[in-house]
Amino acid sequence: MTARVIMQTPDIHRVLTRIAHEILESNRGADNLVLLGIPTRGVTLARRLAAIFQxxxxGAAIPVGALDVTMYRDDLWQHPTRMSSPTDVPVSIEGSTVILxxxxxxxxxxxxAALDAMTDLGRPQIVRLAVLVDRGHRELPIRxxxxxxxxxxxxxERINVRLAELDGEDVVTIDQAVSA
Amino acid sequence: MRHLLSTSELSRDAAIDLLDISEDMAAVADRENKKLPTLRGKTVVNLFFEDSTRTRISFEAAAKRLSADVINFSAKGSSVSKGESLKDTAQTLSAMGADAVVIRHGASGAPAVLAASGWIDAGIINAGDGTHEHPTQALLDAFTMRRRLHGAGSRGKGLDGVSVTIVGDIVHSRVARSNVWLLKTLGAEVRLVAPATLLPVAVHTWPVTVDYDLDHALGESAPDVIMMLRIQQERMNQAFFPNPREYSNVWGLSNARWIGLPATTLVMHPGPMNRGLEISSAAADSPQSTILEQVANGVSVRMATLYTVLTGNREVHA
Incomplete structure (x- = not known):
């Protein structure tokens, strides 16, 4: 297994700052925004985005929540039983602009699964998706x-995202699986 | 987890995982929409050879909140009363496509027989077998304790160092047995208090301390949790103790004993309770009492159990 480093702290901060600007641009400001992170690392990234918005x-205090999707997955029978994580959405998402x-x-x-989980919590006006890394290989019409x-x-190949709050370091690596 | 037959087979990690998933299930109960789509298309059979309204509706509510289809099979008035064997019943349920069977049976070990038999491929959940075990009751008791003691910081924690005193009919109690094994696994210290006639012969081999005198036990040190077991009316006349009033005087949580406990001691009872016999109304209705929380938490814990038994790829377990 050989790991190649793709991103480190400055890179991650830079792209999150750019994403924050892009979100503000497309939303024409910070009004009505709610950030919902998908556990575990999505929640950490959502918190970082909120800090960058400020x-x-x-004065922009954008609500940040956690949206667990475990109970909505379609692959619960393909893997060993998955642990769930807390869902914690501090505000109503009804009519808001949700950034997953x-x-x-x-x-x-x-x-x-996240879209289904969100439907059970309310009906946002708009839902957008922000990700740190897009590695391709989509199986559904989602972008x-x-x-x-x-x-x-x-x-x-395996993409590993490690974030300082959870893992003690900021790094994105790609592992070349040695054919076993 | 392929089946849930006994708390003695749960590792500490597996038990804590179940309690953590229960926390997430409990959060769903606070939402406007209390249903999850997780077990859509799965069939859960409640196979009850003994009457138990509480446990059955708790499992039924849990399965329905996870979108499973529920079939209630009670032995009364069914083919079982016509003499059908457990094997034939199991094979019938299998043919109907049951994915999980929640079984309550008067004979200790019936769920284990079903799980090992090969008569049915479904996951088996023990909902009380004879005087053996009642694992989901112990899990909901542990969950209730953990929530009261650790609040929002419960996730990932056990019950290390928590002192639990269980009082009453230990020998006939599957609740007590399941609790003893689970509480031990989670790090709690368990003390049993009962008349000698209501303690099992092999109690000295259990990981517990034993006292025959409730006042003595409470006088030594007040426990963090006191759990009163139901005195089963049907055993009243079998000379385990002279009469109900004497039992109540010596081993009941009377007003006087309850007032003597610190305000931090949790009062638990698996229900249904005999007010005035093993527990006074003042104790049962006090803020320290967790009795109604236990009922609410039962649904969450059973959702977590059904989720854990019914998901995951079977090949890995086999």
């Missing part, structure tokens, strides 16, 4: 609106 638009945040966009199935880095990858 530096761009002073995740670390890696791959098959699109997590996002599909991200805001992408940190496009990272074409092979199926047998």
């Amino acid at each position: 530096t761009i638009v002073p 945040v995740d670390d890696v966009l791959y098959s699109g199935r997590t996002v599909r 991200a609106d805001f992408v940190g880095k496009n990272l074409p990858s092979a199926h047998d």
Whole structure:
């Protein structure tokens, strides 16, 4: 297994800052925004985005929530039983502009589950998707609106996102699986 | 987890995982839309050879909140009363496509027989077998304790160092057995208090301390949790104790004993309770009492159990 470093702290900060600006541009400001991170690392990224928004638009307190999608997945029978994570959405999402945040966009199935999970909480006016890394290989008609880095990858490669708050370091690596 | 037959087979990690998933299930109960689509298309059979309204409706509510289809099979007035064997019943349910069977049976070990038999491929959940075990009751008790003691910071935690005193008919209690194994696994210290006639012969081999005198036990040190077991009316006349009033005087949580407990001691009861016999009304209705929380938490814990038994790829478990 050989790991190649794709992004480190400055790169991650830079792309999150760009995404924050893109979100503000498409939303014409910070009004009505709600950031919903998909556990675990999507929540951390959503919190970072919220902090960046505050530096761009002073006084903007954008609500951040966690949206667990485990109970909505369509692959619960293909893997060992998955642990769930807390869903914590502090505000009503009814009529809001929700930005879903995740670390890696791959098959699109997590996002599909997230859309269902969100429907059970309310009806946002608009839903957008922001991801740190888009690695391709979509299995569903889903695309991200805001992408940190496009990272074409092979199926047998692994993308690892490690974030300082959870893992003690900021790094995105790609592992070349040694054919076993 | 392929089946849930006994708390003694749960590792500490597996038990804590179940309690953590229960936390997430409990959060769904606070939403306007209380339903999850997780087990859509799965069939859960409640196979009850003994009457139990509470446990059955708790499992039924849990399965329905996860969108499973529920079939209630009670032995009374069914083919079982016409002499059908457990094997034939199981094979019938299998032919109907049951994915999980929640079984309550008067014979200890019936769920284990079903799980090992090969008569049915479904996941088996023990909802109380004879005087053996009642694992989901112990899980909901542990969940209730953890929530009261750790609040929002419960996730990932066990019950290390928590002192739990269980009082009453231990020998006939599957609730007590399941609790003893699970609480031990989670790091709690368990003390059993009962008349000698209501303790099992092999109690010295259990990971517990034993006292025959409730006042003595409470006088030594007040527990973090006191759990009163139901005195089963049907056992009243079997000379385990002279009469109900004497039992109540010596082993009941009377007003006087309850007032003597610190305000932090949780009062638990698996229900249904005999007010005035094993527990006074003042104790049962006090803020320290978790009795109604136990009922609400039962649904969350059973959702987590059904989720854990019914999802995951079977090949890995086999």
